[in-house]
Amino acid sequence: MSPQHTDGPDLEVRDLTRVFGAGPVRAVDGVSFTAPSGLLTGFVGANGAGKTTTMRMIMGVLAITSGEVRFGGRPATTQDRRTFGYMPEERGLYPKQAVLDQLVYLARLRGIDATAARAEVLDHLDRLGLAGRARDHVEKLSLGNQQRVQIIAALMGAPRALILDEPFSGLDPAAVEGMVDLLREHTARGVPVLFSSHQLDLVERLCERLVVLKQGRVVADGAPADLQSTGTVRHRLVVSGDAGWARGVPGIHAIDVDGPTALVEAVDDTAVQRLLTTALERGAVHELTPVRPTLAQIYREVTA
Known part of the structure; x- marks a missing residue:
């Protein structure tokens, strides 16, 4: 605090x-x-x-x-x-x-x-x-x-x-x-x-x-906190199997995929829901959480 x-x-x-x-x-x-x-x-x-x-x-x-x-x-x-x-x-x-x-x-x-x-x-x-x-x-x-x-x-x-x-x-x-x-x-x-x-x-x-x-x-x-709220929000997805299929979901850009874990960017909330629906159709979903950008990431975005 x-x-x-x-x-x-x-x-x-x-x-x-x-x-x-x-x-x-x-x-x-x-x-x-x-x-x-x-x-x-x-x-x-x-x-x-x-x-x-x-x-x-x-x-x-x-x-x-x-x-x-x-x-x-x-x-x-x-x-x-x-x-x-x-x-x-x-x-x-x-x-x-x-x-x-x-x-x-x-x-x-x-x-x-x-x-x-x-x-x-x-x-x-x-x-x-x-x-x-x-x-x-x-x-x-x-x-x-x-x-x-x-x-x-x-x-x-x-x-x-x-x-x-x-x-x-x-x-x-x-x-x-x-x-x-x-x-x-x-x-x-x-x-x-x-x-x-x-x-x-x-x-x-x-x-x-x-x-x-x-x-x-x-x-x-x-x-x-205010700057982080305006930055690009990513999501972390953790599933039971390989998460490579996330690369093919419309509106989703996979930043990184490592086995069952994928870090993605979504164009909007609809794309996030589409990602979750697809993941549930394929098996268990252990995690789907937003990942707020760090100040270093915001710095790179605004100075690019």
């Missing part, structure tokens, strides 16, 4: 567009969506779909050609963005500086006093399994551990929104679980979290909302 929506400011993107060059190239073309407060919103698409460009415009790192970013029902200001936690695509750590010193320095840039910054950094290092590496220089860490340090930098100072570009890349399963626990704590206090990822299985497990980009445009947007 998804967590209850917690009152807080929503992060909204309205008709956001970014044009590059004299060509011009429309890297982001009229993108609109909402990352609701208190929810994890997955942001997915192929390389070059416009995810990173969109996130940069949300943060004010890249100028907006047209459209706007809104926070709490009004245009987002520079001051709003200073309260956002941001993890960019390009990591920005100082390789020859100790992990603890670097994170305390970054926290102080966000206005946290030295004592509180140190305490918060040490807590996050402990929770992400880096307590023993606090004095190590960043360059001595594995890429996965550097990723953890970059994540901690984005979480400092109780951010009011989180914009995370591929935060789970390179993390082992234990680190992913630790990161998810931290993000859930932020959503519990009403923070909107927007994160991009190419790991669709992870997105399916975590997100309460999904936005799919293709060539700079939104091609799917909604709660996973």
